[in-house]
Amino acid sequence: MKLALPEIRPEERTPLLEALLEIIRQLADRVSELEVALQEVRDENAQLKGLKPRPKINPSTLNTPGQAKDGTGKGRRRGNPTRPRNAQLIIHRTVPLFAIPDLPEGGHVQGL
Numbered sequence: 001m002k003l004a005l006p007e008i009r010p011e012e013r014t015p016l017l018e019a020l021l022e023i024i025r026q027l028a029d030r031v032s033e034l035e036v037a038l039q040e041v042r043d044e045n046a047q048l049k050g051l052k053p054r055p056k057i058n059p060s061t062l063n064t065p066g067q068a069k070d071g072t073g074k075g076r077r078r079g080n081p082t083r084p085r086n087a088q089l090i091i092h093r094t095v096p097l098f099a100i101p102d103l104p105e106g107g108h109v110q111g112l
Contacts, residue, residue: 003028 003024008017043054100109 005021005024008021039054046052046054103109
């Protein structure tokens with residue numbers, strides 16, 4: 001938790017005000033320490049219950065320029081590059097199909 005205090009001019013700063021600001025800083029530090037300790041207790045409690053602890057999620061790196069996902073900087077996918085799959089296709093046999101003369105317009109034959 002980040003606490004934003006308003007700016008106080010030097011002529012308005014009194015010893016009492018300085019002491020109060022120092023107390024506020026100490027309390028803010030203590031609150032942040034307690035928040036971390038509370039999260040550790042919650043994680044331990046979840047682990048004892050058989051649940052998974054809270055995952056540590058890193059910030060997104062989508063907007064960083066010049067970085068690919070694999071770390072090479074090239075921006076291509078892992079594995080083989082995309083190529084036509086039918087370039088090596090071998091035709092083993094051909095089967096002639098004949099039109100059915102009595103088939104009505106818009107009809108089709110099932111089972112072929």
